[in-house]
Amino acid sequence: MTAADSAKPTGPFARASDWARGHVPTRETIEANRFLRPVAHRILVPALWRFHRRSVPRGVALGILAGILFPFAHMALAAVLALPLRANVPTAVGTTLINNPVTFVPILATAYRLGHWVLRLDHQVPGHPLVTNVKANSGWLHWVVAQGGPATIVGLVLIAVTLSIIGYGVTSLIWRLRIARKWRNRRS
Known part of the structure; x- marks a missing residue:
């Protein structure tokens, strides 16, 4: 066993690291990709890939927002939106994984309940009601258009904005605490 082999990490993180090295595109593969070539000069700006x-x-905030609001193609959307917002691209793309096959159904169910509560679809609004009586029009499509869709959309927006703000704040706090610890260690 050589010194290089003993310094190499072992366990599940090592396997994940090896897998990522083999599947994450390098700068050269992004530059060579014919679809990305027209925008490669914008994507490969070093400031977008630095962690600061x-x-x-x-x-983090952009990834959470894109991951929750757009269940499909959220990684590509987060990467594209990271360019004008000067957000860290790997963080934005990685954070979109908050919405995955395990969390998709609970997020939608919570969004529906939250939207239903915010819109108060159970109460009759005096004057012009927001939604007609569902029992009178018991079709599934009518329910989706009249109650399910609007409630879920409102709930998704509320969840995405709230979690994005929390994610931004927590990440900033962790970053600040980490830097403060480094400064304390440097002084001592």
Whole structure:
């Protein structure tokens, strides 16, 4: 066993690291990709790939927002939106994984309940009601258009905005605490 083999990490993190190295595109493969070639000069700006105190919390907030609001193609959307917002691209893309096959149904169910509560669909509004009586029009499509869809959309927006703000704040706080610890260790 050589010194290089003993320094190599072992366990599940090592396997994940090896898998990521083999599947994550390199700078050269992004530059060579014919679909990305027209925008490669914008995507490969080094500032978008550095981890610093402003870009990482932006990336977290953007990734959560894109991951919850757009269940499909959220990684590509987060990467594209990270460019003008100067957010960290890997963080934005990685954070979109908050919405995955395990969390998709609970997020939608919570969004529906929250939207239903916010819109108060159970109460009759005096004058012009927001939604007609569902029992009179018991078709599934009518329910989706009249109650399910609007309630879920409102709930998703509320969840996405709230979690993005929390993610931004927590990431900024963790970053600040980490830097403070480094400064304390440097002084001692």
